[in-house]
Amino acid sequence: ETGVTQTPRHLVMGMTNKKSLKCEQHLGHNAMYWYKQSAKKPLELMFVYNFKEQTENNSVPSRFSPECPNSSHLFLHLHTLQPEDSALYLCASSQDREGWTPLHFGNGTRLTVT
Amino acid sequence: GQQLNQSPQSMFIQEGEDVSMNCTSSSIFNTWLWYKQDPGEGPVLLIALYKAGELTSNGRLTAQFGITRKDSFLNISASIPSDVGIYFCAGLRAGGTSYGKLTFGQGTILTVHP
Numbered sequence: 001e002t003g004v005t006q007t008p009r010h011l012v013m014g015m016t017n018k019k020s021l022k023c024e025q026h027l028g029h030n031a032m033y034w035y036k037q038s039a040k041k042p043l044e045l046m047f048v049y050n051f052k053e054q055t056e057n058n059s060v061p062s063r064f065s066p067e068c069p070n071s072s073h074l075f076l077h078l079h080t081l082q083p084e085d086s087a088l089y090l091c092a093s094s095q096d097r098e099g100w101t102p103l104h105f106g107n108g109t110r111l112t113v114t
Numbered sequence: 115g116q117q118l119n120q121s122p123q124s125m126f127i128q129e130g131e132d133v134s135m136n137c138t139s140s141s142i143f144n145t146w147l148w149y150k151q152d153p154g155e156g157p158v159l160l161i162a163l164y165k166a167g168e169l170t171s172n173g174r175l176t177a178q179f180g181i182t183r184k185d186s187f188l189n190i191s192a193s194i195p196s197d198v199g200i201y202f203c204a205g206l207r208a209g210g211t212s213y214g215k216l217t218f219g220q221g222t223i224l225t226v227h228p
Contacts, residue, residue, distance in 0.1 A: 004156070006156075040220065041220065042118070042202075042217075042218040042219060042220050042221070043157075043202070043204075043218040045216070090156050090157075092156075100145075100206070102145075102147050102159050102162050103147075103159075103216065104159070105149075105156035105157045105158070106156050107154070107155045107156045108155075108156050
């Protein structure tokens with residue numbers, strides 16, 4: 001596999017459930033990102049990790065909990081979500097050492113909170 | 115916060131027509147990116163612009179980095195049905211750390227009628 005892979009592609013969960021989104025990048029990048037994409041709104045940056053260290057938390061509610069065990073893997077743990085959290089969640093990676101490269105995105109996880 | 119004004123929000127054109135869309139901001143950016151998102155997939159990078167005044171082509175696509183560093187446009191010539199999708203501009207702001215500091219436009223939804 002190449003590029004950025006996200007699983008699952010679709011997820012339906014109740015407000016009391018706990019679930020996790022997974023992202024894996026095969027590009028040798030050092031930075032990984034979570035974005036939220038809602039209809040008719042710009043992409044919203046949620047979290048940034050660089051070499052496993054979180055460098056950005058864009059005022060995201062604590063019901064979203066990221067985890068980055070290494071530079072290739074990124075998780076987003078979800079618990080007690082709200083219906084307004086339904087959206088497409090996109091993972092991306094880039095190289096941010098000795099020069100910056102544009103973000104490469106995965107195909108996203110379509111999340112529906114019921 | 116910084117905002118990018120992307121226009122038009124949507125376009126309905128006939129196959130073979132040329133397309134033009136643009137992004138403007140009150141802030142200065144040192145990199146402009148154009149992405150395309152097909153239904154059910156993540157955004158894919160089309161063109162990256164790194165210098166003010168730069169004009170870059172990728173097949174039927176041409177994009178320019180505005181001289182003022184506050185705007186960019188994307189042109190598509192001789193559109194075909196597979197050009198359908200959402201086109202996003204993104205700007206990387208000048209100064210500071212670059213991690214995740216992309217600002218995205220709201221997107222232009224392009225529909226091409228055969």
